[in-house]
Amino acid sequence: MQHGPHLPLGADTIVVEQLAEAVSERTGILVAPTLAYGVTSDSEQMYAGTAALERKTLHRVLNELVDSWERQGLEEIVLMTTHGYGPHIQAMAAVVADYVRVRAVDIHAIDLAAFLQGGLEAEHAGEMDTAILLHLAPDLVREERVTDGGPSEHLRTAIRDEPVPPPGSAGVVGRPSLATRETGRRICEYLVDYISRRLDA
Numbered sequence: 001m002q003h004g005p006h007l008p009l010g011a012d013t014i015v016v017e018q019l020a021e022a023v024s025e026r027t028g029i030l031v032a033p034t035l036a037y038g039v040t041s042d043s044e045q046m047y048a049g050t051a052a053l054e055r056k057t058l059h060r061v062l063n064e065l066v067d068s069w070e071r072q073g074l075e076e077i078v079l080m081t082t083h084g085y086g087p088h089i090q091a092m093a094a095v096v097a098d099y100v101r102v103r104a105v106d107i108h109a110i111d112l113a114a115f116l117q118g119g120l121e122a123e124h125a126g127e128m129d130t131a132i133l134l135h136l137a138p139d140l141v142r143e144e145r146v147t148d149g150g151p152s153e154h155l156r157t158a159i160r161d162e163p164v165p166p167p168g169s170a171g172v173v174g175r176p177s178l179a180t181r182e183t184g185r186r187i188c189e190y191l192v193d194y195i196s197r198r199l200d201a
Contacts, residue, residue, distance in 0.1 A: 002047035004125035004172035006145040026196040039088035059091040084108030084162030126174020135184030
């Protein structure tokens with residue numbers, strides 16, 4: 001999915017893979033290959049390179065994967081995402097199993113306001129996303145293409161729901177110009193620690 005002109009396609013996949021590997025090192029939890037596609041808004045699918053699944057498709061795929069692992073004897077499965085779009089999260093939250101415990105970790109549901117100069121504001125490819133990528137994959141961030149998005153107060157449709165960039169915009173909501181590599185490092189360290197502690201508990 002697109003993340004403005006300054007971040008790469010697949011930014012969410014890059015972030016979730018590296019966070020999952022770091023959590024795995026801390027907890028010993030095995031990491032499955034990443035499902036690199038999710039649910040996006042119709043307007044975001046207009047951006048070149050963005051491809052998406054329907055909510056019902058993602059839900060079915062996740063249910064079938066969980067069913068496969070359940071039949072192999074797994075007792076707990078953790079689904080992790082860094083894509084905070086409401087219908088995407090709803091598809092994950094609706095996954096059910098007969099015996100295995102299924103937990104979902106949504107990075108956007110973790111309060112990171114204390115790390116951000118812009119505080120807790122609706123964003124997509126904004127300060128948080130850009131800071132994390134500056135830390136994890138700086139060679140993929142085109143800092144010369146950073147463009148702040150316009151006002152976002154009318155774009156958030158639900159609490160903690162990732163906003164949808166207005167059609168025809170650069171695809172950015174928020175202020176990526178505030179992002180620094182140090183902020184990204186601190187956020188990633190906090191996320192790995194927070195998620196690891198919650199999963200151990």
